[in-house]
Structure formats: structure tokens, C-alpha cells
Amino acid sequence: MDWREFAQQMASMARSLLAQTSVDDTLKSITASAITLVEGCDAAGILVLRGVSVQSLAPTEQLVVDSDRLQERLREGPCFDAARTRAGERVFRIADFTAAQPRWPAFAPQARELGVGSMMGFLLFTEDEDLGALNLYSHRAGAFTDVSETAGWLLASHAAVAFSSARTHAQMQQAVATRHTIGEAMGILMGGHNLTEDEAFDVLRRYSQERNIKLRDVARRVCEHGGL
Numbered sequence: 001m002d003w004r005e006f007a008q009q010m011a012s013m014a015r016s017l018l019a020q021t022s023v024d025d026t027l028k029s030i031t032a033s034a035i036t037l038v039e040g041c042d043a044a045g046i047l048v049l050r051g052v053s054v055q056s057l058a059p060t061e062q063l064v065v066d067s068d069r070l071q072e073r074l075r076e077g078p079c080f081d082a083a084r085t086r087a088g089e090r091v092f093r094i095a096d097f098t099a100a101q102p103r104w105p106a107f108a109p110q111a112r113e114l115g116v117g118s119m120m121g122f123l124l125f126t127e128d129e130d131l132g133a134l135n136l137y138s139h140r141a142g143a144f145t146d147v148s149e150t151a152g153w154l155l156a157s158h159a160a161v162a163f164s165s166a167r168t169h170a171q172m173q174q175a176v177a178t179r180h181t182i183g184e185a186m187g188i189l190m191g192g193h194n195l196t197e198d199e200a201f202d203v204l205r206r207y208s209q210e211r212n213i214k215l216r217d218v219a220r221r222v223c224e225h226g227g228l
Contacts, residue, residue, distance in 0.1 A: 001039065001147045009037055010154065017162035027058035030159040034136055035060060038151045040143030041136045046124070046163075047071070047079045048132035054080070063137060066114050070107060077107040079121040079135040090123040093149055096141040117141040120149060122156035124163060131163050178216040185219035192227060203228070 013033045020026040027046055034044035045064030046057040054072035056065045071077030078092030094101060094108065095118050101108035111119075117140040124131040134156045138144060144152075182204065189200040207228055208215045222228060 001151065006037065006151060010158065013037070013155075014158055014162075017158070018165075020162075023163075023167050024058070026162055030134065030155075030162065031058040031060050034134065034152070034155055037155055038136055039145070039148045040118070040138045040140070041148070041152075042139050042143075043137040045135050046132050047121075047135055049080075057132070063115055064135065067111055067116060067119075067135070067137065070110055070114070074106045074110075076104050077111070078104065078119060079133045081121070090125070091149060091153060092121040093144055094119050095144060098141050115139055118143045120144050120152050122152055124156055124160040131160055131167075134159055178219075181216060181223060182219040185222035188222050188226060189228075 013029070016033075017026055017029055020029055031044040031046065035041050043059070043061045043063050045059035045068065047068050048055040048057060052072070052075065054068050056068040059065050059068075067077070068079065071080040078094055081092060094104075097108055097112040097116050097118060116137055118138045120136045122134045122136075124134055134152070136144070136148075136152055182201075185204060186197060186200040189195055189203055190197065193200075193203075195203065204215060204218050204222070207213070208218045211218075218228070
């Protein structure tokens with residue numbers, strides 16, 4: 001590994017991540033970078049847990065999705081473990097899927113059938129939150145070395161910050177858009193029914209609660225149809 005070249009590539013990747021315009025584009029840039037930056041990596045993806053359900057984000061090939069689904073079904077695997085908690089290990093590596101893996105006895109042989117030769121999982125986390133796991137795959141056994149693991153860990157550290165930042169930005173944009181839509185809907189109700197601002201908001205709130213519809217969706221309906 002030429003660490004000077006790696007550092008230059010990481011710097012370029014960091015700038016590229018900041019330039020992305022959506023969470024999805026940020027994640028795709030992360031997984032594409034993994035293939036370029038980590039020796040032995042043939043495929044990459046990000047696994048996120050919602051309770052015990054797995055979500056596959058920015059997979060570079062179908063193998064990643066198949067592995068995630070397998071770990072979800074079996075409730076075991078290095079990426080499943082990495083995404084589940086920050087209290088324990090933050091890096092997992094299976095060097096050779098042709099060898100027995102006592103820690104993941106059900107997952108390992110079935111993953112080998114999918115075409116996985118070796119893999120690594122890195123917890124994506126910041127000081128405040130756990131985001132999921134960055135998962136790297138090789139079709140070859142023994143493809144990932146200690147150097148690969150170090151490179152993957154450095155990539156995951158940058159990726160976590162970029163992922164968190166992109167998600168926060170998207171949430172802020174959604175919040176601003178929601179407030180704008182609610183304000184517009186309130187204006188329509190106030191003008192059409194001679195309501196005060198508080199009365200118009202109360203109409204939206206009660207409609208949302210009674211019909212179990214999110215407030216922003218109620219507001220959007222008013223804006224689209226001119227009323228409820």
C-alpha cells in the first residue's frame with residue numbers, strides 16, 4: 001500500500017462526498033470509493049438495521065443485497081453484528097469463507113454459496129449516533145489483509161461523518177419544506193373559511209389525528225385541492 005497515494009485519494013474522496021447533493025448520492029460515492037481505495041474489495045454496501053429488519057443502501061452489486069438478506073434471515077453475520085451495536089467490536093473480518101467460522105456457523109457456508117470469498121464490516125458511527133455498517137466483499141478467499149482493514153477503517157471514519165452530515169442536511173431541507181407547506185395550507189383555510197391562524201392550524205391538526213395522516217400530508221392535500 002502506498003499510503004501517500006492513499007491519503008491523496010482519501011482527500012479527493014472527502015471533497016467529493018461534500019459535493020454530493022443527496023444522501024443517496026453520498027452513499028453511492030462511499031461504496032464506489034471502497035472498491036477503489038481498499039485492496040481486495042470487489043463489492044460494497046451499507047447495511048442499516050431498523051429493529052431487526054435490514055435495509056441495503058448503495059449496494060454496488062447484487063451480492064451485497066443477497067448477503068444482507070441472508071444475515072437478516074439468519075440474524076447473524078459480521079455486518080449484522082457491526083450495525084447492531086457500538087458497545088462491542090467495530091470491525092469484523094472473515095478472511096476465508098472456505099474455512100469453518102464458529103462465530104457465524106449458519107451464515108458462513110451459505111455466504112460462500114453466494115460467491116463470497118472474504119468480507120469485512122465496519123460500524124459507521126459519530127459521537128452522537130450509530131448509522132449502520134459499511135460492508136466490503138471479495139470473491140476471493142484471503143483477499144483482505146491487515147492493510148485492507150486499516151484502509152477500510154479510515155474510509156469508514158470519513159464515511160460516517162459524510163453520511164451523518166448528508167442526512168442532517170436532508171432532514172433540515174424536509175423540515176423547511178414541511179413548514180412552508182403547512183403555512184400555505186393554513187393560509188388557504190384562513191382565506192376560505194375566515195379562520196384565525198390558530199384555528200386554521202387546529203383544523204389541520206385535528207384532521208391529521210382523526211384520520212391518522214401525517215400533518216405534512218394533510219397540508220399537502222389542502223394545497224393541492226384548495227381544502228379538505
